[in-house]
Amino acid sequence: MLPFKTLIQVDKKSKYPIYQQIANRFIGLIQEGVLQPGAFLPGSRVMAAQLGLHRQTVVAAYEELASQDWIISMARKGMMVAANLPVIKPRSFKTTAVAYAQGPSFSFNAVPKLEMLPPAIGIRYTINDGFPDVRLAPLTEWTKECRSIVQSPRYTKLLMDGSDTLRKEMTKFLTNTRGLNISPDNIMVSRGAQMAIYTAAAMLIRKGDHVITGSPNYIFADLCFEQLGANIIRVPVDNEGIDVDAVEKLCRTKKIRMLYVVPHHHHPTTVTLSAERRMKLLEIIRTYKLAVIEDDYDYDFHYSSAPILPLASADHGGNVMYIGSLTKSLGLSLRIGFLVAPARFIAEAGHLRRLMDLRGDNLSEEALAAMLQSGAIERHLKKAKKIYHERRDLLCKLLMDKLDNRLQFTPPSGGLALWLKFPEHLPVQEVAEKALDLGLRMSPGMHYHYQGKPGNALRFGFASLNDRELANVVGILAKCCK
């Protein structure tokens, strides 16, 4: 008889019943080839004595094994390991334990990647690239709406079927704030702007297609297009935004699949596309029937003047896919974005979204819809905008006072970040390394140029830092720039 006492160890403290532990161990022994097909197991009385357990426990384990077809009860002969299991060689007991330490032995596609910031261990401050301040989030209203939905009779139906309320409320919100002329059929709700970018791009890009983006550009958009097989062509971004003449020249000479543009507070540089270039771009869109993703990720935050209406509100023949997000507007952990496009495009995009992410978080979507309807979102935006405006001004002042023009910047007209350019003799990577030693984590530049060398600049998200924090962070930065 096999040394079952050694082979089968029972953990009496485990929350799993002992009979189940025994059954699972037997399965392991069969799989490992220790127990061969056709072998008989000791009777339950004998086995119970070996293992020092009650006989009923062993009987239960055997029943479990039989119900799973691993063993068969042979009349008057006892329990036999199923004979029709394929013959297997005995294997080391360790093999199963290391399954995920090895392999895989199949090959898989590489994903274009981005180096991430070091983990926040021992870190006091982080300069992010433009987060809202989650401490300002309208948590009370949010909780109130969630509770009221959960207590309503429609809750069950809602969780199973979802509802169109959010699309309807978003239609109103986008019409009122962005001058779009749309109906709910023109909206797909996504998990944040990123999923909207991925979905729209996946609907368009085939391997080798030319896609135009700015230089520099929002890196997660670039990576997304690369992942989908695009050949990215870059055009310069200057103080007026993306170079639209360069875009037109490309349209004249090449088959261009798509243009990705961030006309408000361009990511990362925060410049706004000038009116002249907007007009010219609309003309290009109409002439070349150019497909455009307009990523208007932080339209809702504007300080100096009202925001410029998006390309999507003008005459583009349905060729502008307008993308944005309420994630930053809400400032909670919830991620909700949108894609606006002609109805037949949205219908297809919705199918694709379903293949990636069966459905959204229905409760959260409904609560957000209620907050759009009640005006809570608008009230929150008003309040947050005022605070972020002050923080932008404070940051500009601190940078001028404490850094004596060592770093260059233009105050952004809106958005949650400021673009800070470093002089050549002061590489941002060295500054970032020094800062880390002083408890400040910031991007060492690799997030702004993906191909070629990293940009010598920093996208300084100011919205999530309060006055005291801003002062401390700029203080550390000043020390590191000496």
Place this chain on the structure above:
Amino acid sequence: MLPFKTLIQVDKKSKYPIYQQIANRFIGLIQEGVLQPGAFLPGSRVMAAQLGLHRQTVVAAYEELASQDWIISMARKGMMVAANLPVIKPRSFKTTAVAYAQGPSFSFNAVPKLEMLPPAIGIRYTINDGFPDVRLAPLTEWTKECRSIVQSPRYTKLLMDGSDTLRKEMTKFLTNTRGLNISPDNIMVSRGAQMAIYTAAAMLIRKGDHVITGSPNYIFADLCFEQLGANIIRVPVDNEGIDVDAVEKLCRTKKIRMLYVVPHHHHPTTVTLSAERRMKLLEIIRTYKLAVIEDDYDYDFHYSSAPILPLASADHGGNVMYIGSLTKSLGLSLRIGFLVAPARFIAEAGHLRRLMDLRGDNLSEEALAAMLQSGAIERHLKKAKKIYHERRDLLCKLLMDKLDNRLQFTPPSGGLALWLKFPEHLPVQEVAEKALDLGLRMSPGMHYHYQGKPGNALRFGFASLNDRELANVVGILAKCCK
């Protein structure tokens, strides 16, 4: 002078300031070519009189336009439409309004789709394909954990940076319940199983690759592989699950990119892959270094006997990508799934997930981690399992009592659904049409065969219906099967 009184209409009830409404309308007029570059605007006094507004309002509008570069203040001459705007032809005023009613004029990729059930208008009951009962969800514990996280000092950091707690807790949970030997490096958290399937498949499939699935198969997996360009080869599914001999034959003759298998409660048929076939399949995986997605979507619900350990717990050389979900286990609107694979695969998959969906809902993920740690999930599963077990038994009894063997089924050993086969003379599509008239919505079969003809069967999700509802639903079904 242009008839500005007609061209510029102000809505005094709008929540947007009047100066902004005027500025936006001017932009429209410039974009539409009504106001040409170089044209001068009437002085603010004149314009104010025309529009019947206070002069300061017009001044504010002009300032707004100037700050956006649409107009330029010319010394002593007043405001001029910027001269460097591209010359444009006058256009109908309606063009901007219909931008999203037309187009797009670019072409885009089709997405393999699925006809959805009709909307639930006037519907009393829905037979879904295996949802949990959201009325049983542990809402109190959930709310408690969320509140405690929101009130803790780590909340801000958590929302910005996320945490690894959920991966750690999932590692423990999967080790304890599934016998996996893994570390947090082997887990990617996703939005439900669907995103894990899409991500893993997108890492593997290139256009034209052969992918093996069952016939029938979970349709959203099939659609996902098709979307990614796979050539799907189907092998039969019988009472013992997928035909693994057919799989081996294919591996011998063709380059197979991947196999998708649902060994527990196969979707849609609910059969379990027999022990013999599991062993054989593991051998095939090792021999052919076959990449396998093991979709174990409702492992946590088992009634008759303990569930069989997944392929992922055995010796597969790291080639089994194990996918599952806590969405059904929790029964809230929250979607959280997982992908288990070797660490270097997970690292790449994590990058891809980030391109589709920048980050998860950090608050919800942390709350779920806390519920795994406190044992609340396990307690809930225990309670829910008992209730679903009773509902399964009741459904079987009702089907036998009220349908007199007109429909065929095998009680499923676990899961949240039962596979009901209709006889040839009773097409499920006709039954579904009759049922809709009686207030019952059910799939007319198109969800079970995608290519070829739809299956004459129904996946009857019993978990979300209580005793009374089950009786009523089966009552309606019996009427429609006469």
